[in-house]
Structures are given as C-alpha cells and as structure tokens.
Amino acid sequence: MRYVVLGAGAVGSTVGGRLAEQGADVLLLARGAHARAVSEHGLRVRLPGRELHVRPGIAVDAGALDLRHDDVLLLATKSQDTVGLLDAVAGLPVAGAPDGTVAADALPVVCLQNGVRNERAALRRWATVYGACVILPSAIEAPGVVVAPGAPLTAMFEIGPYPAGPVDDDPVLRRICADFTAAGLGGSARAGVMPWKYAKLLRNLVNSLDAVAQPGDEPESRAAFRELVGLLRAEAEQVLDAAGIPWVPDAEWDAHRGGQVEVDPSAGSTGGSSSRQSLARGTGTIEADYLNGEIVLEARLHGLAAPVNHLVRTLATAASRAGTGPGRMDPRELLHRARTAH
Numbered sequence: 001m002r003y004v005v006l007g008a009g010a011v012g013s014t015v016g017g018r019l020a021e022q023g024a025d026v027l028l029l030a031r032g033a034h035a036r037a038v039s040e041h042g043l044r045v046r047l048p049g050r051e052l053h054v055r056p057g058i059a060v061d062a063g064a065l066d067l068r069h070d071d072v073l074l075l076a077t078k079s080q081d082t083v084g085l086l087d088a089v090a091g092l093p094v095a096g097a098p099d100g101t102v103a104a105d106a107l108p109v110v111c112l113q114n115g116v117r118n119e120r121a122a123l124r125r126w127a128t129v130y131g132a133c134v135i136l137p138s139a140i141e142a143p144g145v146v147v148a149p150g151a152p153l154t155a156m157f158e159i160g161p162y163p164a165g166p167v168d169d170d171p172v173l174r175r176i177c178a179d180f181t182a183a184g185l186g187g188s189a190r191a192g193v194m195p196w197k198y199a200k201l202l203r204n205l206v207n208s209l210d211a212v213a214q215p216g217d218e219p220e221s222r223a224a225f226r227e228l229v230g231l232l233r234a235e236a237e238q239v240l241d242a243a244g245i246p247w248v249p250d251a252e253w254d255a256h257r258g259g260q261v262e263v264d265p266s267a268g269s270t271g272g273s274s275s276r277q278s279l280a281r282g283t284g285t286i287e288a289d290y291l292n293g294e295i296v297l298e299a300r301l302h303g304l305a306a307p308v309n310h311l312v313r314t315l316a317t318a319a320s321r322a323g324t325g326p327g328r329m330d331p332r333e334l335l336h337r338a339r340t341a342h
Helices: 010-021 032-041 079-090 118-123 171-182 194-204 206-212 219-243 250-257 274-281 292-301 307-322 331-341
Strands: 002-006 025-029 043-047 050-054 057-059 071-075 109-111 129-135 139-142 145-147 150-152 156-161 187-189 261-263
Touching: 002 010, 010 025, 010 043, 010 050, 010 071, 010 139, 010 145, 010 171, 032 057, 071 079, 079 118, 109 118, 118 129, 129 194, 156 171, 171 187, 194 206, 194 219, 206 219, 206 274, 206 307, 219 292, 219 307, 219 331, 274 307, 292 307, 307 331
Parallel strands: 002 025, 002 071, 025 057, 043 145, 071 109, 109 129, 156 187
Antiparallel strands: 043 050, 129 156, 139 145, 150 261
C-alpha cells in the first residue's frame, strides 16, 4: 500500500512525514517553494523534542500523477480546492491493475479535511470514500519545514466509511488506522464518522473569527472574543438541531480526545488557526464558506437565520479577497455588530 497525499500543505506534509518515518511508501502532491524544497532537501517536521527528516516521493502536477492499483489517496487540501483537485485526478490511469482498466476513481480516498462537504463531493466520482475527523495542529514554517507541536500524539483521526458503514470487515480501513496509529497519528475506525466531523465543525467556527479579530490585552477585549465564540456555537447548535443533524456530545469528545493532542510550544508556533494562516500567507482564499458558511447554508435550508456566522464568514471572505492581514478587527467592535445582526 502506498499513501498519495493530495495537497501536501501543513496537515498533509505532517501525515506524510510521520507515515514515511515509519517506513510507509508515501508520495506527496505539493506545489511551489514547498514542493521544490522537499524535492531538493527532503521534508523536515519539527515535533516536540525532536525533528524528523524524510525523503518521500514528490509530485507537482495532479494531472500527471503516476498512480498504482495499491494506492490510498489522502485528500488534505482546503475544502475550497477539493472539487478542482479531484477532477484533475479522477480519470487518471492506474498502473498494475489486473485487467489494466482501472482509473483513479476506483481507488479509496480519505478526506483528511475540515468541513462536512468534501466527502459528498468525492462520492460523486469515487466509489470508496472515507471521512476523517482531524485534530492536528500544524503549520508550514518555511518551504520544506513543517511545525507539528501536538503531544503526546501528533494528531488524532476518527476515520470511517462515508456516509456510514461497517468497519470490522474493511481491511483497507483497518490498515489505514493501524498505520496512522503506529506513526503517532491516533487512527480510530468509526462506523458513523459524520457526527465526529460535525462536532469538529462546531469547534472550527472560531477559525474565521481568529482570522479577522485579535483580542488585545484588555479584559473587555478578551471577554468580547469569548462571547463571540459562544454566539457562533450557540447559533450553530440551534441550526443543526433544526436540521436533525447529530454531533458527538462534548462529554464523549473530551473523554476520547482529552489530553491526547496538546500543543507543546517547544516545537514551534502554528500561527493560529488554519484560516488565520491563510490570511497571513495572502493565499487569496479561505475556508470560511465551508465552516461558518455551512451553518448559514443549513439555516437557510430550514427557514432559519444564522446572522453571526454569516457576519463572520462574510468578513473573513472579504479580508481574504482584499489581501488583508489577520487580526485587524477589535473583538469589541465585531461583538457590537454581531449583537446588532442577532
């Protein structure tokens, strides 16, 4: 089995690096300076107390991947890039298949992503799709260098068939979970993975807020930020309840995950949420439409409103398009606007 990481940014590089360290066959699809650095010097992943250095395979063109019949595709791109990347890969030929007719969309694909819409997009083309709930603090510190400060585990993954299905008789899923666990990535098989992903979605609503607002030293500023987080979550829970969408309760989440992936600053800083990192890098895109925007979508589908999530989503998207740096808004100002909208 070979792992092909589609979108080797911070998360994909960390997963690929840790798997490669354990002897797994890994191919990273990356781009730009990061891809060039990994190709020339290998991949370095800074972990608490040590740094691993591996030389996985590297590719830069999704439409020219040399795929094999024993590949597992790990989709690690941001949600806004999912469809374009999958379209580029879906029809590629696969080498080594017994009848010589298999294409890439016959391979298993695992969505190692935030949000809850990537699996559905993959299922339009792929027959075998797995969802994964990801806890993995990480960031690209420099081309070819990733910081992954999680400890004692680098990450935790709940992985299961999409939309749902049995896991005990799934050898591919069992192998993925075993390999992830051996690599310090905490892989657990889940027959119903989507409630875990919706629980993560509730926690990811703060990402867009973290991108646009920076609490200051004043107690009032910090209190305003906390209140905004509470408003986002309460609004989202109301919407998910109305939509009949279940999520894993906080008590179950904490019992399973508590203390397993704690940030150890000795490994380096991630620079905040993934959305904040997107603004800091000036990528021109941000995941807000698939996080806060998901709540707005479900609200509208069920005759409700989600004004606070709509406001934060709109501000984050506008900041990304304008090339505005992160944390430019005072949480107190944003809270005033949220209360007015609410």
